[in-house]
Amino acid sequence: MEFTAYTHSANSGNVNCNNVSNSHNNIVNLNQVIADENPEIMRWLSPLDPRRRHQDVRTDRFDSVGSWFLESREFREWRSGEGGADKAVLFCYGNPGVGKTFLR
């Protein structure tokens, strides 16, 4: 299911990554359907499956961690693409345990 979570379309009205609530969302589910139907190709592309890790992170995350970051100028500029191609890469650094992985 998590595969699907990474693609969404605002056209569907309700944009949500939650597995339960997006079951009605066809576009969101498309990626998963394709992945399921083509297991051979998926394995050929890569043996790695980041879906599982993302699920673990979501389970362990304390909600709203890093919400301040989403409000930051750096993030907003990166997200909106204001800075163009020059600002395409955003690197967040910190020591182990500060919450980099768990930024929501």
Next chain:
Amino acid sequence: MIDSLCDEPSEEDIAIAAFYCDFRDHQEQTTANIMGAILKQLVARDEVLRHMQTAFQKAKRELGGRGLRLPDMVRMLKQAIATLPQVFICIDALDECLSKNLPELLVSLKDVLRGSPRTRIFLTGRPHVEAEILRYFTTGVTAPISPSTREIERYLEKKLEMDTMRDAMSDTLHADVLKIIPERIHGM
């Protein structure tokens, strides 16, 4: 981060691919496999899938399904991205990527960005990889992450609330935990 991007109400159609580097998995986490894992998350478009199926059948015929080499992978990823309105790529814990692989990964990402200026890449890692990243993305933006005091307090309050042996803790200890831990973390 991924969930926030997903949840965000927006007018645009966006695709998000995420990857978590893990030092325990060096053997499998080659640059080609990482790029492949990203590509796997972007196959929702018919034309991408069709292209992939053709490439797969061809590889199977030619060399009995040989694995993809990095240049093939980067090329396919670029083709996939070109069919999507906007792609966000998030890679966590770059410091856990083998140091001998990191330049290769960054060069590949740079290659992917070339020709698709709308693509956004979000990276995280310990401070020591910053220089390496800026070597390849000279105009990249970097930002330090540290939890806010309020965030730590809220986390502690929540944990204390869930404590199954609440009576074992006196009010003084309770207050001390809420005071001292945030202070210490701030000094980190």
